[in-house]
Amino acid sequence: MITTDVPFLDLRAINAELEDELTQATARVVQSGHYVLGPEVAAFEAAWASFAGARHCVGVGSGLDALALALDAAGVGPGDEVIVPAHTFVATWLAVTRTGAAAVGADVDPGTGLLDPAAVAAAVTSRTRAIVPVHLYGQTADMDALLALADRHGLVVVDDAAQAHGARHRGRPVGALATATAWSFYPGKNLGALGDGGAVTTDDDALAARLRMLRNYGSREKYVHPIAGTNSRLDELQAAILATKLGHLDTFNARRRTLAHRYREHLGALALDVAPWGTHAWHLFVVRHPDRDALQRHLAERGIQTLVHYPIPPHRQGAYAGHPGRFPAADALAREVLSLPMGPHLRPDDVEQVIGAVLEFESPEARPGDTRVLR
Ligand SMILES: *Cc1c(COP(=O)(O)O)cnc(C)c1O
Secondary structure, X not given: OOOOOEOOOOHHHHHHHOHHXXXXXXXXXXXXXXXEOOHHHHHHXXXXXXXXXXXEEEEEOXXXXXXXXXXXXXXXXXXXXXXEEOOOOOHHHHHHHHHOOEEEEEOEOOOOOOEOHHHHHHHOOOOEEEEOOEOHHHOOOOHHHHHHHHHHHOOEEEEEOOOOOOOEEOOEEOOOOOOEEEEEOOOOOOOOOOOOOEEEEEOOHHHHHHHHHHOEOOOOEOOEOOOOOOEOOOEHHHHHHHHHHHOOHHHHHHHHHHHHHHHHHHHOOOEOOOOOOEXXXXXXXXXXXXXXXXXXXXXXXXXXXXXXXXXXXXXXXXHXXXXXXXXXXXXXXXXXXXXXXXXXXXXXXXXXXXXXXXHHHHOOOOOOOOOOOOO
């Protein structure tokens, strides 16, 4: 029997550390009598806008909704093309599809796994309306090149920051680098709710006003609907939880950074590249290996839980059957990436155990606990 000694992410430990504060926040909502679009959502929106360096934050129901509503609010719709990375979680593509626009894949940089600006430039057509870069695994995409390209072609840029809470780009927080930034507060993210949640941050006053209507049936005033919106609201309970956890985000991200540096000291040769322009939020610590599945089995046999983000790229999903174009870098990443245990409650001893087990796979004569360096 295989037992798990080192879990991939210990969500229970995160919430256990904050249990008293979270229980108080929950009780406050229970007693308040406000459950949708009340004071907790307003307070969290203000706090998250401030953290993300943006003028506005609009809380919505999920990260997928944040992406789709931001694109919609920016005027993207049927007949448009939106360029998305070929290596990402499928939600990035699904959000585009939901607006009625066509998702157009572009390949990624093989070193970082981030959207390749040259591939984006090659994918631009007269119908291109927007680009959705993804700050994958916690590090920012090549925003300087992408924003310059968008400027030249008059394109909207909505960045997918679902994995990048607390990341920075040339010292600036992610949140107002582009037209709008979409966030997810799915429980496993660096800032996670106890259920689904999302938000859009932006410096654009008109876009924010439109988003506030879109998330609430296209209404600003009760029973008056100038536009056809939807129901996608961050709820009071999740907002109260998120505001509480936000107070610990920097501390938790610092713990992730320490662990990532330890991994990189020993497994640098297998790790994905760190781009020079950003401050990584280390949502995931990802290595690449030509024999990925065997490495994953080797770690599992030693009680180490790992995951693959992501094994099937969007363009190879049934949902996008027949999608044109070749994306060799994305295809290779899907075959080779492996996410090692990472999170604010992973113990340094556990990281040593993972490092030892990976080194043992690389050269079977090595013993667990061996601290040689792979380069
Ligand atoms: C999690 C995630 C999403 C979707 O967020 P949900 O809140 O689960 O809808 C979108 N993009 C990326 C890159 C993600 O990791």
